[in-house]
Amino acid sequence: DVKVTQSSRYLVKRTGEKVFLECVQDMDHENMFWYRQDPGLGLRLIYFSYDVKMKEKGDIPEGYSVSREKKERFSLILESASTNQTSMYLCASSFLGNQPQHFGDGTRLSIL
Amino acid sequence: RKEVEQDPGPFNVPEGATVAFNCTYSNSASQSFFWYRQDCRKEPKLLMSVYSSGNEDGRFTAQLNRASQYISLLIRDSKLSDSATYLCVVKRGDQAGTALIFGKGTTLSVSS
Secondary structure (H helix, E strand, O other): OOOEEEOOOEEEEOOOOOEEEEEEEOOOOOEEEEEEEEOOOEEEEEEEEOOOOOOEEOOOOOOEEEEEEEOOEEEEEEOOOOHHHOEEEEEEEEOOOOOOOEEOOOEEEEEO | OOOEEEOOOOEEEEOOOOEEEEEEEOOOOOOEEEEEEEOOOOOOEEEEEEOOOOEEEOOEEEEEEOOOOEEEEEEOOOOHHHOEEEEEEEEOOOOOOOOEEEOOOEEEEEEO
């Protein structure tokens, strides 16, 4: 069974802090994704990666960066956290091609 | 026009009812289609892929109409456990690493 693991279920940080969200998958998937989900807005794609050291901007990349140094790990970085980045963050992975994505449990991030 | 549109609901139905959800997508080049299910405060999970010829999985039937750019999900004999948000998902293209686009979801509540 596919396992996508996010490092924290709940996280509280302060405005201006640099925040790292980690995601690891154990299925040798090429693709990895970061989304945020907010009430009334649905899932919005922040960044994705289809190979090691490759990254592509999603629909809302502003204020975020990512790192993919190893195939199994995809990190989301909030360079200087702001209150409008309080959200549920979801990581997903998939094989290349027309394959569905598998999601981690999500990280509920609060920026105070 | 939003890339993927769904009726947000909520759909409130009694146990045993048949309920249908509709979804439209705007990009005619879209290649792959899925229905995901998301329980409250949980991550999205793949319910079923949607194939051109239509496909069935137990009480669930998915249909695709490429000419009208329309996807549907039919749930027969609704159970209490079917209560969830159902996300219509479209893959933009067939290139490596193409991201999925999620609808905002349709909420279903099944009551006894």
